[in-house]
Amino acid sequence: MIAGASPRQRVRRALTLSRHAAPGYATSAPGLGSARGLSLPDFLGIGAQKAGTTWLWANLRCYPELYLPEPKELHFFDRHCSDGLAEYSLYFSEAAGRVKGEITPAYSFLPENRVQFIRSVMPEVRLVFVVRNPIERAWVAAMMALVYKIGRSVEEVNETELLGDLGSRGSLKRGDYVRTLDTWLSVFPREQLFVGFFEDLRECPQDLLRRIFEFLGVTTAVDWGCFPYKQVVRPASEVQLPGASPPIPEKCERFVRELYADQLAELSVRFGARVVGWRRGHLHRRARNGRDDQSTGSFDPRLVGTSDGLHEK
Secondary structure, three states, X not given: OOOOOOHHHHHHHHHHHHHHHOOOOOOOOOOOOOOOOOOOOOEEEOOOOOOOHHHHHXXXXXXXXEEOOOOOOOOOOOOXXXXXXXXXXXXXXXXXXXXXXXXXXXXXXXXXXHHHHHHHHOOOOEEXXXXXXXXXXXXXXXXXXXXXXXXXXXXHOOHHHHHHHHOOHHHHXXXXXXXXXXXXXXXXXXXXEEEEEHHHHHHOHHHHHHHHHHHHOOOOOOOHHXXXXXXXXXXXXXXXXXXXXXXXXXHXXXXXXXXXXXXXXXXXXXXXXXXXXXXXXXXXOEOOOOOEOOOOOXXXXXXXXXXXXXXXX
């Protein structure tokens, strides 16, 4: 093994050695071929970006019955599918009987034919999708791209830049939860998809993890002192933010709210009380108890993550 090699380089080296040792190990076509005998994920985290996926990855890696490789985001199904399933499987070769998976938020906007491919090679895979107010998600992502990653202050970013990032194709597709749900549920049964909420990560993170453990089929009788569920966890490569992102300017919020108006209306139909607060203005405004201002109302239990995933009435 080459000293100092990246995880991906080590995997490539191992694949080369395996192919020399066992002719025919490689798949018959790039990204395709039989999944028989390969160690593939039991679950996938599919997003959303800026909705706590690094926190989730860090906590799941602390569970002895679960196995998640490094790096956190493998990007196989959106960038590296042509490498072949055999190479992808090597990331999970050390799982040793544990429930294995990976988290790549970009999977949330995969095209339907790629999701169909995933179902064909991993028909029983479980899917975890954590969502966040899409307006808040877009703003936090814009702050990361325009401010923190390049060492600027908020004051240095002009309005045109902000509106351009917030309205960009990349930002919009990452916040298009309706499309994500429709695409994945057109291929996978509802019971294989867990939908969690970023508000739960903020307010009741232990309960959110407990429900995810149940969904993944592992025991919830754990030593919670071993999990960093109360901590803010960010990628090691990400700039350390100086606290919370600044409030979104009123003009920017109006702009983004208009962009997501139809999305928020449809999400309200599907999730009811869980997302009713998303349709209001004044992001980052908190109630006196420190929690997000939330209203009550009806909700559709078919699309709420529980220990069994998504259920129809």
